[in-house]
Amino acid sequence: MAREDINITPSDRGNMIRVGIIGGSGYTGLELMRILLSHPEVEITAVTSRRFAGRRLGDVFPHLMHLTDLKFEDVSLESISNRADIVFTAVPHTRAMEYVPEILRRGCRVIDLSADYRLNTRVYEKVYGVKHRDPGRRAVYGLCELHPDVRDADLVANPGCYPTGAILAAAPLVRAEVVDRVIFDAKSGISGAGAEPTNTSHFPNLAENIKPYRITTHRHHAEMTQELRELDPARIGFTPHVIPAIRGILTTAHILLRKPVEPDEVEAIFDGFYDDKPFVRVGGIPDLASVRGSNFCDIGFELEEGSDRLVVISAIDNLVKGASGQAVQNMNLMFGLDERMGLMVPGLFP
Amino acid sequence: MAREDINITPSDRGNMIRVGIIGGSGYTGLELMRILLSHPEVEITAVTSRRFAGRRLGDVFPHLMHLTDLKFEDVSLESISNRADIVFTAVPHTRAMEYVPEILRRGCRVIDLSADYRLNTRVYEKVYGVKHRDPGRRAVYGLCELHPDVRDADLVANPGCYPTGAILAAAPLVRAEVVDRVIFDAKSGISGAGAEPTNTSHFPNLAENIKPYRITTHRHHAEMTQELRELDPARIGFTPHVIPAIRGILTTAHILLRKPVEPDEVEAIFDGFYDDKPFVRVGGIPDLASVRGSNFCDIGFELEEGSDRLVVISAIDNLVKGASGQAVQNMNLMFGLDERMGLMVPGLFP
C-alpha cells in the first residue's frame, strides 16, 4: 500500500540520519524514542539523562525493554555533536538556550522542543520573565503546515502543544480574513504537565474532575498571537483546562465571524489550506480517541444558525503532533525525506 | 453547629411531608432517594418503576440495601396522589405532561424534573419538536436563586443541568447590564446522559477522551435565553462536551463585556446577587471535586488584561444542584422550610 512504500523503502542516501536526544527521560524525550525506534532512516546514537546516566533505557523504562540496548549518558555537547547529524533538545525552557548555540556551532542541526526559540527575543523575555542567553538567533517555527521553510532550517523551534491545536484550527480562516475574533477553549490530558508528580497530577485530584488554570494568562497565548498575527492579540482569547486523560488536546475554537459564510465556503477554505497536508484530517467531529498515539490533527466545524459564531474543533495527541511527532515530521523535511516517514501509524483505538 | 440545627431540628409542624417519586429507577430518581432518605421532614410514600415494579429498591440497587424497605410500584396517579403531598416526576420529557395535570387536579403539588414545563408552550414545541399535551400551564422555573416565587408554586419546572450552571454564572452580570455577549463552553460528566448504555457512554469510547456534541444546537440553549432574556439569543452561545467523569458540570463562560469593569466591581456584583443564597459559593477557581455529591454551585472568575473578556467558571454536580438536589431545595421552599434542610452536606472529597 502507498503508506508502506513511504515507511519502509530505504532512501538511496546510503547512510542513516544519526540522531542525538538531550533530555531523554522526560515525556517528550521518551516519545521521541518511541517514534524514532520505528523510523527506517534513523539511527539513535545518544540519549542523555543526568538522573539516569549509565543505566540502560529498558531498565529505567520497562516499556523499552528488548527494544534498544542504548544507555542514558550524561550531557556532553562535544561528544553528542560528533555522533549526530541532528540533535533534539527535549529539555525545559531556559535550559535549551544553554545548549543550542554550541551544538549549532559544532555543525549539527537542532530541533528544540522547548519554548526558547519560538518567539522573538523581546516577546520571549516578556512572556517568560527571563533574559535570553542567545538573543536574536534565527529559528523557524516548526509548524510545518504553515512554515514549509523548515526544510532549509538549521534550527527549528518546535511549537507548543496548545498552539499546535489552536493555530491549525484557526489559521486557514484567519488567512481567509473571515475572522473577527477567536476564543480557544482547550482541554488537555495531564501528560502535558510532565513526568513529575504534582498536586494537579495527583490522581484523587484529577480523576472525576476537570480543572481550568491560567485562565487568561497562559504563556502559549504568545505563540498563537504570533502565528495569527492578522488578528489583534486582544481578539485572541485562550483558556486551558486539564481533563482526566493522559494524552490529547481537544481545542474548541469559538470563532466570531467578520462576515457571513456558508458551510461549503468554510469547507473550501480548510480543504484548500490542508489539501496537501498528510497529517491534517478535515471532516466529522474530532475527539481524542481517533488521534491517540498518532501524529494526526483532526478538524471539524459547525456554523451556528442565526448567529455569527463558527465553532471549529481540533484534536491532537499533545505528545505526538503536539510535540515529538511534529519534531520528527520536521526532521524528515529538514533531511529531504517524505514528511510522513515513520509517522503514518494509526492511533491506538480503542 | 448552625448547620446541624438546620438539618436535625424537627419543625413544629406535626407531620412529615409525604413524597411520591414517579420514575424512581433513573439517575435523577435514585438521586432523589439518596437525598430524601436523609431529609428530616420527609416521608417517602411511593416510588414507581414500570420495569422493577414489585421489587425492593435495595434488591435492584444494592447501594440502598439496609436503608429502606420500599418497593418499586407501577404508576397509578390516583394511588400516589392519595399518599403524597408532593410528587416528583423524574421521567423523560413528553412523559411528564401525561402525568402532571391529573396529579395537580388531585391536589398534589408537583416538581417536574423533565423539560416539559420549563419553556412556554410555543418555544417548547419548536425546540422539542412535539405538540404539548398540557399547553399554557403555569409553572415556576425552579432556579430559586432567580425565582423566589417557587415558594407559592403548585408546579415547579426544575431546570436543566446545563442551564443551572450557565445561568448562575452569567445572570448577575447580565442583570447588571455589563454583558455584551456570552459563550458557554460546558464540560459534563456522562451521568447526565442517563442510565442506559450507549455508544457515548461505552467506557472504551469515553475514557481518555472528551467529546463535543450538539455543538451549536443543544436544546438547553432555550432555557439559557429565556432566563438571560436581557441578551439577544444570538449573543448567547452554548457548546457542550462530555468528559470522562461520572458526575459534574464545569461551565466556562467566556463573557465579552459591554463596558470595562474592575475585578472588585465583578466581585461586588456576584456578592450582592448571591449574598443570601446558601448554595452559591463565590471565590477561588471552581472544580468538580469540591461539589461532587453536594448541592453547591461554586463560582470563580478572571478578567483578561488588556481585553474585554471576562471568564466566569461555575461548577455543579449535575445530579444534585443540576437536578435532584435543586428539586429538594425547591420542595423545602414550597413547604415553608429552610431551603437548606437535608442539603447542607459536604461534597465527597476526595
Next chain:
Amino acid sequence: MAREDINITPSDRGNMIRVGIIGGSGYTGLELMRILLSHPEVEITAVTSRRFAGRRLGDVFPHLMHLTDLKFEDVSLESISNRADIVFTAVPHTRAMEYVPEILRRGCRVIDLSADYRLNTRVYEKVYGVKHRDPGRRAVYGLCELHPDVRDADLVANPGCYPTGAILAAAPLVRAEVVDRVIFDAKSGISGAGAEPTNTSHFPNLAENIKPYRITTHRHHAEMTQELRELDPARIGFTPHVIPAIRGILTTAHILLRKPVEPDEVEAIFDGFYDDKPFVRVGGIPDLASVRGSNFCDIGFELEEGSDRLVVISAIDNLVKGASGQAVQNMNLMFGLDERMGLMVPGLFP
C-alpha cells in the same frame, strides 16, 4: 422511617459529644469532618493542622466552604483535651504514640486511626521496625463487628483499611473452622496512599493501569493474622494492588476449605455472624459503586464446583468503613449511642 429516627432524634443526654481531631488536613481527617458535620450528637471543637494552622477549613478545602466556621489550629494536647470528650488521632504511625498517652492522662478517650495501637508491642516493633514509645498500652482493636468491647474502651485502635475488608470477608468462616488457608487478593483506590503526590499517584502512571505492590510483604498482613489467629500466619496470604479509582477496596478472598461445605451452609455462617450488624450486607456480587462514600461492607461468595475453593468478595470504601466511618461507628458505641447514628447514608451511586 426507622433510619431517620436513628439519625435525627436527639438523645436525651443533654449535651453533645465534644470532638477533637488531630491531623485534620489528611484524607482520614477530612473524612472525619465530612461525616461528623452531619452527626446529630457531635460538636467538633478542635481540628489541628501544623501546615494550615490559623486558616479556615473552607479556605483550604473548598468543599467545606459554607459548612463550618472552624479554623485549623496547631497541636496543643492540653488545649484540645480541655475542649474534647474524645480525640481522633488521624496522623501517621509513630506520631500517634507521641500524643495518645497524654490525651488519655488528661481524661479524654481516644480513637487512633494510625497503626500504633493495633498490634501488641512486640509484633508492632518487628513489623514497623521502630521502638514503641508507649509499650504495653491496652487498646481495643476497633473492628466492632468482632470486638463489641469497644463500648468500654478508653483507647480504640481503628483497623487498617485492607484488614477491615479482608477480616470481615473471612472471619465468620475461620471461626466456623471450615478454612484451611486463605489468599487475600486486594484491589484498592489510590486515596489509601494519602494526599501527598507520589509517582504511584501520578495520573499518567495510574490511569489505564493497575499496580501490584508489596506483593508478599505488606504490613497489614500482621493485623489479618492477629484477628484470624485460628489460622497459621503462613496460611494467610495477602497481595495488594492499586487500581485507577479514588476510593474503595475490593478484596477477593480465595479460601481453600478444610472440609466440603454447601452454599447454604456458607450463607448460614455469614447470616449468623452478621445478623445484627447493620453495616455488613451479605448477598449479591459486591462492587465499589455500591459502597462509595458509605460505611457499608458488602459481601458475596461463590463456591467452585468440583473444587475445595470458596471465593468470598468484600467491598468497602477505604476512607469510610476502612477508616473514618468505622471510627465514628466506634465512637457511637463508646458513648452509648446507636452505632448507626450519622452513618446510615446511601453510597454516592452513580
Next chain:
Amino acid sequence: MAREDINITPSDRGNMIRVGIIGGSGYTGLELMRILLSHPEVEITAVTSRRFAGRRLGDVFPHLMHLTDLKFEDVSLESISNRADIVFTAVPHTRAMEYVPEILRRGCRVIDLSADYRLNTRVYEKVYGVKHRDPGRRAVYGLCELHPDVRDADLVANPGCYPTGAILAAAPLVRAEVVDRVIFDAKSGISGAGAEPTNTSHFPNLAENIKPYRITTHRHHAEMTQELRELDPARIGFTPHVIPAIRGILTTAHILLRKPVEPDEVEAIFDGFYDDKPFVRVGGIPDLASVRGSNFCDIGFELEEGSDRLVVISAIDNLVKGASGQAVQNMNLMFGLDERMGLMVPGLFP
C-alpha cells in the same frame, strides 16, 4: 539497530503476504488492521463487515482516515479466498466454524481468533454448550511460546486473552514440576468485552469501580487446564475482574509450591523457558502501562518468606499479545518470517 533490520528489510520472497480479515469492525479486527498496516510484508486485500459493507474504513473509524483506501465488504468466502494467502477470522465463537472449513478447502491458511478451535471438540461442546459444526478438525493452539509447531499449521487457534496471560505466567513452573496448585486472579480492561455497549461497559458503572464476574465459572478456564495439563483441573483456579481501563490484563498467579524453591531457581526456570522468546520480558514488577499497545508479555515474581506461596505477575495488552498481535506473530511463523516482524514496537507510555 537490530530491531530495525527486522522490521524494514523486505524479505527476498518477491511477493507480499495477501491477508483477508473476516470481522473487521470489532476490536480484534480493528487491532489487526492497526498492526498489519505497518507490517512490511503484508498486503491487506479484503476486510469484511456485514454492518458497514461498502463504506471506507476511514469513514466508519476516523483513526484510520488517510491510512488506507480499503472499503468494508460483505462476507464472500470464495472471493476472499481467491485474494488471500491467509484469512484471519475475527468473529464471535460459533460463527468461525461456519467459515473455516471452506476457507481451508479453498487453499487458504487460517488464524481463528474465536474460541471455536482452541479446545478438543468434546470439551468445547461441554464448555460452550453448543454442537461443533466442524468436529475433530486439527488446529494448533497459537501460543507459539509453547507451540512452535504453529510454523507448519494450516489452521491456528489463537488463544484467549486471559489464558495467554495466565499460561505464560505459570507454564514454566508447571513444566518444572514445582507447582502444587495455582489460583489466577486476573484484572482486565473492558475492551475484552467488545465494542457493543453493555451495562458493564457503561461508564458510570465501571469508572471508579472494579467488578468480579464469572467468579469460578469463566470459560477460559478450559484453555488453562488444557495447556497446564500436568495439573489436575481442580487445582487450577481462575477468577476474572474488569477494571476501569480500556486495555490490558494483569494476572496475579498465586502459586502454591510442591516443594521449596529459591528465588534464583525460579529465575532460572523462567530464563531457561523464555530465553529465546522475544515477546516475553522477565524481571521487575509488571504493570499495564509498560505493555499498552505492544505485543509484550511482562513477567515478574516474588516468593513469600516462610510460606510455600510464590506470586507470579504477568501483564499483557489483551488486544495485542492477548489477541491480534499474537495472531500476527503466528502469521509470521507460518510464513517463515522472523516472528518479530511488524511487532517490535514500544508500548504507548505514558
